Amino acid sequence: xxxxxxxxxAAGVVEKGVxxxxxxxxxxxxxxxxxxxQFIICGLIALQAPIPSIIVTVFLVNFRHLLMSLSVVPxxxxxxxxxxxxxxxxxxxxxxxVLTTALQAGEKxxxxxxxxxxxxxxxxxxxxxxxxxLLGQFIPNPERFGLDFAxxxxxxxxxxxxxxxxxxxxxRQSFRILLAVVVTLLLCMRLFSGEVAVIAATLVGCLxxxxxxxxxx
Numbered sequence: 001x002x003x004x005x006x007x008x009x010a011a012g013v014v015e016k017g018v019x020x021x022x023x024x025x026x027x028x029x030x031x032x033x034x035x036x037x038q039f040i041i042c043g044l045i046a047l048q049a050p051i052p053s054i055i056v057t058v059f060l061v062n063f064r065h066l067l068m069s070l071s072v073v074p075x076x077x078x079x080x081x082x083x084x085x086x087x088x089x090x091x092x093x094x095x096x097x098v099l100t101t102a103l104q105a106g107e108k109x110x111x112x113x114x115x116x117x118x119x120x121x122x123x124x125x126x127x128x129x130x131x132x133x134l135l136g137q138f139i140p141n142p143e144r145f146g147l148d149f150a151x152x153x154x155x156x157x158x159x160x161x162x163x164x165x166x167x168x169x170x171x172r173q174s175f176r177i178l179l180a181v182v183v184t185l186l187l188c189m190r191l192f193s194g195e196v197a198v199i200a201a202t203l204v205g206c207l208x209x210x211x212x213x214x215x216x217x
Contacts, residue, residue: 001124003094008125011038012132018042022133029129033090033122034062038129060196067202068096075103076111083111090118097159104166173212181205 008029015025015038032038037058044054069088076084091099095117102109166174184204188197 001121004121004124005128007035008128009132009136011035011042012129012134013136014039014042014132015129016133016136018045020045020133022130025129025133026126029126032058033092033125034058035125037062060193064093064199064202065091067199067206068093072096072099072103075109076114079111087111087114087118090122092118092121095121173209176212177205177209180208 012025015028020028020042028038028041032041040057040061041054044057069091072087072091073084076087098117099109099114163174163178181201181204185197185201188200192200
């Protein structure tokens with residue numbers, strides 16, 4: 001939530017800067033609810049890009065959410081369609097990181113726990129966006145306070161929490177997966193956009209994980 005306050009505030013500042021009203025900022029936060037997607041929307045609005053190109057771009061950027069949702073389906077398969085739709089709808093990179101960290105630690109995760117995690121993050125994101133829209137005019141340079149680094153720091157923290165346990169239990173397999181992801185990401189970024197490279201690296205990492213699962217090393 002602290003990470004959301006920083007990056008959400010920065011998003012609100014940017015959204016206000018491209019001419020969005022508080023009502024529009026609220027709608028964007030509630031309906032899109034994606035940090036990278038909202039920043040991209042603001043950039044494309046500033047460039048006066050056509051609406052279809054904005055929709056396609058945001059779809060590609062957030063396509064990874066399909067992969068994240070699929071990876072946690074087995075844990076909630078028996079919880080009912082509406083419940084799983086509710087969990088998947090508000091699943092973000094950050095809440096996914098918290099969820100998978102809990103699952104890797106062997107904790108019993110209930111649907112109420114997931115809803116609490118998602119709704120709390122959703123609410124904080126909305127409040128942070130609105131605060132950015134309201135107070136952004138008084139902070140012309142958000143980078144001065146490190147707000148531009150909030151998202152990177154949050155992802156780094158979540159990533160470290162996620163890789164600690166696998167590296168201890170299965171060091172060789174984890175190293176192979178990380179190496180495959182990094183190499184694929186670097187190669188694909190030379191040929192494709194960053195969004196496509198991330199999706200490709202994710203799929204390659206999943207494939208390597210499945211192929212090396214039998215070794216358990």
